[in-house]
Amino acid sequence: MVVLAIVLxxxxxxxxxxxxxxxxxxxxxxxxxxIMQPFYDVFKLLGKEKFINNKVQxxxxxxxxxxxxxxxxxxxxxxxLIAIIFVLTVGGGAMVMGALSVxxxxxxxxxxxxxxxxxxxxxxxxxxxxAMFMVTGSFKVAEIVNYQIHNNTPLLYVLPLVFxxxxxxxxxxMRKSPFDISAxxxxxxxxxxxxxxxxxxxxxxxxxxxxWYELMLALGFxxxxxxxxxxxxxxLVIVMYLLExxxxxxxxxxxxxxxxxxxxxxxxxLCAVNIIALYFI
Amino acid sequence: MLDTLLLILIALPxxxxxxxxxxxxHSARAVVVVLVSIVLxxxxxxxxxxxxxxxxxxxxxxxxxxxxxxxxxxxxAFQAFYHRKYHSLFAYSAVIFAIASIVMVYYFDFVMAHxxxxxxxxxADQLSIxxxxxxxxxxxxxxxxxxxYMKDHEHHLHLEITxxxxxxxxxxxxxxxxxxxxxxxxIVWLLFFWEITTLCSFMLIGHxxxxxxxxxxxxxxxxxxxxxxxxTAGVMILFSNAHTLSLIDIINSNHAPSLLxxxxxxxxxxxxxxxxxxxxxxxxxxxxxxPTPVSALLHSSTMVKAGVYLIVRLAPAYxxxxxxxxxxxxxxxxxxxxxxxxxxxxxxKKVLAYSTIANLGLIIxxxxxxxxLAYAGAIFLIIFHAVSKALLFLCVGTIEHGIGSRDIxxxxxxxxxxxxxxxxxxxxxxxxxLPPFGMLIGKWTAxxxxxxxxxxxxxxxxxxxITIVFWVRWAGILMSTSSKPVxxxxxxxxxxxxxxxxxxxxxxxxxxxxxxxxxNLMISPLAKVYYTKAADTFTQVGNGALVNTVGSFTLxxxxxxxxxxxxxxxxxxxxxKNSVVTAPYMCGETADxxxxxxxxxxxxxxxxxxxxxxxYLNRVFGEEVLTNGSNIISIxxxxxxxxxxxxxx
Numbered sequence: 001m002v003v004l005a006i007v008l009x010x011x012x013x014x015x016x017x018x019x020x021x022x023x024x025x026x027x028x029x030x031x032x033x034x035i036m037q038p039f040y041d042v043f044k045l046l047g048k049e050k051f052i053n054n055k056v057q058x059x060x061x062x063x064x065x066x067x068x069x070x071x072x073x074x075x076x077x078x079x080x081l082i083a084i085i086f087v088l089t090v091g092g093g094a095m096v097m098g099a100l101s102v103x104x105x106x107x108x109x110x111x112x113x114x115x116x117x118x119x120x121x122x123x124x125x126x127x128x129x130x131a132m133f134m135v136t137g138s139f140k141v142a143e144i145v146n147y148q149i150h151n152n153t154p155l156l157y158v159l160p161l162v163f164x165x166x167x168x169x170x171x172x173x174m175r176k177s178p179f180d181i182s183a184x185x186x187x188x189x190x191x192x193x194x195x196x197x198x199x200x201x202x203x204x205x206x207x208x209x210x211x212w213y214e215l216m217l218a219l220g221f222x223x224x225x226x227x228x229x230x231x232x233x234x235x236l237v238i239v240m241y242l243l244e245x246x247x248x249x250x251x252x253x254x255x256x257x258x259x260x261x262x263x264x265x266x267x268x269x270l271c272a273v274n275i276i277a278l279y280f281i
Numbered sequence: 282m283l284d285t286l287l288l289i290l291i292a293l294p295x296x297x298x299x300x301x302x303x304x305x306x307h308s309a310r311a312v313v314v315v316l317v318s319i320v321l322x323x324x325x326x327x328x329x330x331x332x333x334x335x336x337x338x339x340x341x342x343x344x345x346x347x348x349x350x351x352x353x354x355x356x357x358a359f360q361a362f363y364h365r366k367y368h369s370l371f372a373y374s375a376v377i378f379a380i381a382s383i384v385m386v387y388y389f390d391f392v393m394a395h396x397x398x399x400x401x402x403x404x405a406d407q408l409s410i411x412x413x414x415x416x417x418x419x420x421x422x423x424x425x426x427x428x429x430y431m432k433d434h435e436h437h438l439h440l441e442i443t444x445x446x447x448x449x450x451x452x453x454x455x456x457x458x459x460x461x462x463x464x465x466x467x468i469v470w471l472l473f474f475w476e477i478t479t480l481c482s483f484m485l486i487g488h489x490x491x492x493x494x495x496x497x498x499x500x501x502x503x504x505x506x507x508x509x510x511x512x513t514a515g516v517m518i519l520f521s522n523a524h525t526l527s528l529i530d531i532i533n534s535n536h537a538p539s540l541l542x543x544x545x546x547x548x549x550x551x552x553x554x555x556x557x558x559x560x561x562x563x564x565x566x567x568x569x570x571x572p573t574p575v576s577a578l579l580h581s582s583t584m585v586k587a588g589v590y591l592i593v594r595l596a597p598a599y600x601x602x603x604x605x606x607x608x609x610x611x612x613x614x615x616x617x618x619x620x621x622x623x624x625x626x627x628x629x630k631k632v633l634a635y636s637t638i639a640n641l642g643l644i645i646x647x648x649x650x651x652x653x654l655a656y657a658g659a660i661f662l663i664i665f666h667a668v669s670k671a672l673l674f675l676c677v678g679t680i681e682h683g684i685g686s687r688d689i690x691x692x693x694x695x696x697x698x699x700x701x702x703x704x705x706x707x708x709x710x711x712x713x714x715l716p717p718f719g720m721l722i723g724k725w726t727a728x729x730x731x732x733x734x735x736x737x738x739x740x741x742x743x744x745x746x747i748t749i750v751f752w753v754r755w756a757g758i759l760m761s762t763s764s765k766p767v768x769x770x771x772x773x774x775x776x777x778x779x780x781x782x783x784x785x786x787x788x789x790x791x792x793x794x795x796x797x798x799x800x801n802l803m804i805s806p807l808a809k810v811y812y813t814k815a816a817d818t819f820t821q822v823g824n825g826a827l828v829n830t831v832g833s834f835t836l837x838x839x840x841x842x843x844x845x846x847x848x849x850x851x852x853x854x855x856x857x858k859n860s861v862v863t864a865p866y867m868c869g870e871t872a873d874x875x876x877x878x879x880x881x882x883x884x885x886x887x888x889x890x891x892x893x894x895x896x897y898l899n900r901v902f903g904e905e906v907l908t909n910g911s912n913i914i915s916i917x918x919x920x921x922x923x924x925x926x927x928x929x930x
Contacts, residue, residue, distance in 0.1 A: 119747065
């Protein structure tokens, strides 16, 4: 199981990224790269000459990769959701510290913005876990899944508002527009590549792989909203992913203030309403 | 055996303090402080081996404590009055509170409860022993750190006559008072030691005798004496309601809760003032004008920990009441408010101060949740916070003496200038908020325990997300480095400075490895004794995991990952020897110039500098924005707490 997660995680994650790039290109009126392009990119980056600003950067990249991997593995093993989110924080924190370690204006600003992104999504992710606990009586992924299979009631039916909030959380976590504030796939001149600016070659490749693990974990969060039927869960994940891509291409980047306000205001209120409603169902 | 231990833990620091006062010679005083520290550390470990105990002193001792209490309160009133010209409101309120305390203590000791014997005088369960270990080990290390620090400090101030004897009197005496406080069973004794810590903090905060130091000392004493009045009133009502003065008696719930709630709420209030919870946070923030060892001591092992100790200690007595819920909400509020305030600060010491108050709030929220799981979370937090926060304060003190600033913005690239201190500081910061470190385990335990009280859980979630912000960016800045090759030389700092730093850093890491043993040996028995009815607790602790009824935290994969990361990093950094070191990307031409930082190439081939700093977001997280509103909210919450207590809910 662990080996499967470690091997299959980035393969599926990479493929999904390839699909993302293809669809994005089509939406922008381009032909787009082949689906396998993310893998070609990573292999090419791995073979490139190593350019670094300082050696500490390397440690941060490795920390990011392994803790992203660990959080996905813990999820697949059905562990405690809050513990998984805390483990995820280690990776995110390492990425920020890595960007802060270089005295470059772009990575410095990118890291400050990345911290704000973490501040925006972290509480909502934990509240999602709490909402799941409120329904199932456990924080453990395995128990949450079992509960839905036993009672044949998917969480989506009882936690629809929390699910809507999760859409925003994923946009922020995956740095998709309108929340591509700290770094973006699209060309944003004023921050260049934000937190990623000062990473190159093999190290950038490792960051890319770590990102695939995180993508898989994020989609895992979506999937367990319909754990009573895995086919529907898979469909849900695909629909959600497409929705994120469309949002990404149809919205313009917003300011961090708007992000914090919408996450802490809109997000928390919706979750609270949903959780309070649970007491009346 | 037992009487010797108690004598060493409580009386020795008092004696040693006065010896310090008498010694004019720096080296002799250093020897005394180091010796006492070592003796205290060893004795606290022996006490751990000794285990739980009860110990009774004869009646004449009670009389002695009564008279000493009068002398102490009178001295506090005198000190406050003497400094009245610096801030008359704080000074006179402190005088009034002290006189009120004297009247109340007089009435209580000679009219209400004359000649009452309380058995035992002292007692220790695992909680007391944990506290003694924290006070005696962490506190002693801070005292040792203080020796070279104060020499340097006075050197900067150009003092003609050294004031160190007085400084070490109160510093060392503080440890004795704290040990007495956590071991006392007779509440009158507890109150006596409580007031001693108030006096010590006043003397230490005002030590530099500057205007701002004196004002802040007066602020501290007036707020703490208010708490003292509340405490004394609580003791009086407790005695008239339940006719007991024994802590054991109260927490083993031998009395109807309705009789206890009002006095307990007053004692909790005293705890809130001492733990500097919102709206009383200003005294602890003001306290940072004192020399760094004082801040370290107040924030980690003494003073504020006395406040949370009292609230946690009494928690089983008010379990399942509305009072308890209000305590949880108050703690949660402080946790969110002060975490947010910390984001807006660039002053390193202020960030640490707000983070202390926030974590104490989290501990108090655990006490208010009042289940065995929450109780365990509170004790985890007490232990790990003491070690990490003491370490961080000592680090900031060392940095301040090294670079002449305590502003975070001035700490960019510290790893190049002071590699050892920078690395130790980063260890301290990471242990505050990341897994697998104890603070995070405590936070996780608190959150899962709070699942019974969603509003408090929400406060915890928000606060916990905010804390990440200021720790990550501070740690990142300390490790930022120039892209030019630098030759790092371990900085030259005094042996007595380095030793406490290294020992505390080692403790901060080692304690995490033995967290399961700490739980099984010290925390689990407490929960079993004090929470006989409640079921939710850890069902299994060991084999690398903590399991409770709603979730589990498996720690060994994290430890394993950390080891993998370290091994890979050594390998990768080793292999990166031949890789090309480049300057940061500057939008076009790679600005490879002689300056130690990159610049932009601009019009007419000129170089243009840029500046960068953290986002402090002062329009959202500034003190001006948040303080007033949050004080009002907290005052309302405290009033509600008193109302529910008065109604006996």
